Amino acid sequence: MVNHRSIPDFEAMAARLDRWQPVPTEVLRDVVMRRGLCLWGLYPAEEPDWDGCAPSDRELAAQLCAGCPVIDQCLELDLRIAGACTTGVWGALAEDDRRALHRVWQHHRQQQQATAQEGGLTP
Numbered sequence: 463m464v465n466h467r468s469i470p471d472f473e474a475m476a477a478r479l480d481r482w483q484p485v486p487t488e489v490l491r492d493v494v495m496r497r498g499l500c501l502w503g504l505y506p507a508e509e510p511d512w513d514g515c516a517p518s519d520r521e522l523a524a525q526l527c528a529g530c531p532v533i534d535q536c537l538e539l540d541l542r543i544a545g546a547c548t549t550g551v552w553g554a555l556a557e558d559d560r561r562a563l564h565r566v567w568q569h570h571r572q573q574q575q576a577t578a579q580e581g582g583l584t585p
């Protein structure tokens with residue numbers, strides 16, 4: 463069972479999103495628009511059991527996006543488009559978590575570019 467109260471592993475998330483790096487932004491946007499559950503007005507059918515406590519933003523985000531087939535694409539798209547100015551829920555993450563992820567994701571991509579450029583200089 464996933465514990466939505468614990469701090470997400472942003473490094474692992476950034477690494478997981480690497481597979482979407484070569485995909486153009488307009489393609490990602492199209493995929494999310496066509497397949498994203500919330501964009502079709504489809505939300506999880508069952509109300510979660512919050513054990514009598516008010517859910518955190520993290521828990522609400524996870525619940526809102528539960529079962530969406532394009533969570534990573536949505537996350538990658540939001541990181542590219544909104545970046546640190548992101549608001550609301552996207553990619554099953556609350557905005558504070560996406561801002562934290564954005565810093566890690568950006569650093570990750572810069573390191574990849576540097577590595578690729580170094581590799582390009584090698585004969």
Ligand code: SF4
Pocket residue numbers: 494497498499500501526527528530531532533534536537551552553554
């Ligand atoms: S991941 Fe969440 S915000 Fe993004 S399209 Fe799916 S349901 Fe909507």
